[in-house]
Amino acid sequence: MKKFFSLMVISFLLILTACSGSDQTSGENKGSETLKIGAIFPLSGGLAMLGEESYRGVELAIEQRNKNGGVADGKKVELIKGDAPDPDSAQSEANRLINQENIKTIVGSYSSGIAQAASEVTERNGVLFWEYGAVADSITDRGYKYVLRTNPPASYLSKTHIDFIKDYVAAKLGKDLSEIRVAIAHEDSSYGSTIADEAEKLAKKESINVVTVQPYSAATNDLSSVVLNLKKAKPDVLIAVSYLNDGILLHRQSQELGLKVPVVVGSGGGHDMADFREGVGDMGDGILDVAFPQYQINHEFTPGMEEFINLYKEKYGEEPRSGHSLVHFMGTNVLLDLIDEVGDINPDKLREAALNYKVEAGKTVTGWGVEFDPKTGQNKLSEPYVHQWIDGKLLTVWPEKVAVQEPQINNK
CATH class of the missing domain: 3.40.50.2300 (Response regulator)
Structure with missing residues (x-):
């Protein structure tokens, strides 16, 4: 009986130790969880030059945020990219990111044709699509629930x-x-x-x-x-x-x-x-x-511009090739701010937070303010120069x- 009792006590202690270890591991991993974001850009083909330049802006914003502690109590953001040189591949890449990578938020895309095609797929699947560079008005004029655009339309x-x-x-x-x-x-x-x-x-x-x-x-x-x-x-x-x-x-x-x-x-x-x-x-x-905003601009109206240029040169070894990287950097930071506020990448929560997100003109690296139209998802305070x-x-x-x-x- 004593032997049985001793075995029971040892088993109980082992269970407590295991539970304690599990809690400790959970605590260590808390904040190190990775949040995945999809990115669809023309990285090959005829649009690749500005497609790659645009993607660089997204990449820089995420790397900088991860380096500075991540989002939502230390979570890191991982960028899963898809190459879409044309509308057909944009649809297939959107489907791949959603169905195989389980992506709930996709950013893009520089090209209007690619944005149109990819956002058709995301809307059907209840996935949030963030456009930072494509200008066709029809991208937001369709009134899709899960499309938001930070850059000005055509x-x-x-x-x-x-x-x-x-x-x-x-x-x-x-x-x-x-x-x-x-x-x-x-x-x-x-x-x-x-x-x-x-x-x-x-x-x-x-x-x-x-x-x-x-x-x-x-x-x-x-x-x-x-x-x-x-x-x-x-x-x-x-x-x-x-x-x-x-x-x-x-x-x-x-x-x-x-x-x-x-x-x-x-x-x-x-x-x-x-x-x-x-x-x-x-x-x-x-x-x-x-x-879009370029680099020889009034830096008092575009705070953070010099920091962006330095980040770009440090990573890529050259001056920014156009303002497309800048506007994609700015748009990604809006998304990261919202993820930080919401705590995850749930499309409905992010969209709701975006509609309440306000920034005055002259307070972002592009100089644009931010205020999304609840009917279209268009940032009403973006403007060309x-x-x-x-x-x-x-x-x-x-x-x-x-x-x-x-x-x-x-x-x-």
Whole structure:
């Protein structure tokens, strides 16, 4: 009996020890849990250059947050990436991340076509999709419950084009607004078409004369017919909506064929990349660009800018190649703030927290405020700025709150 009793006591003590060990292990692991976030970007194919640049911004934000203690009492964030060079692969990658990796939040994507396709899948599965760089208005206009976007849509870029012409360019050219002749040349995907169509509508409302609209395929290797049609139209202002390669081609052939326009304004895409300036050489000086925030900007209105540039250079060994990495860095930090607040990546909890998340303009690294429209998921306080290539540097020139120099307008 004594032997039986002794065995019972030993067994009981072993159980207590095991339980104690289990609790201790749980305590040690508490805070070290990993939260997985999916990322869908075109990391190969024709969009890979800016796709990779955009992904870098997400990567930097997560690495910095993990290094500084993580989120939600020390949880680390792990980024699971998917390469989507086209809409079909965007859908398959979204399905893979959701069904095989059990991802509940996906970020992306730079490209409107990729964002459209991936968000169709996430919406059906109740997974939150965060867009940081694609601009097609239809991404948020569908009213999907699980789509949120921090960057400005195409219509905001179009509005900035027309506001800049109305509030600055017309006076510098010494003309009434009704006398200004505007031409639009755009690549014909959803990106280029949306900006062009909206700019044309807004111009009409302001009684600005759009003398020609020239669509083309971004994959073309000859834009001479487009350039010649622009030359016939004799515009005072050319709005060009291009990716990198077609943007370089458009400006090279414009010079070759003698097209001279007093004011040329790009629209993000390739116009804000260092590779664009290298591709067009000195003739790039003077070209304006309505785009996401760039780096030669009023740093008082964009707190944290210098820190971001240093982080980028330290990790990648070069200067940021465009503002796409910056806006993806900013958007990811909004998401990480919300995860920190909520404590996990539950889509419904994160969405609810996002709709109550408010930041004033001038308080983020992009200068944007944050306020999501509850009907669309669009950040209403994001905005494009006007930049200009001057002496090989892309300087922010308008509006005044972000400018480091006045625009240089040639009225001859």
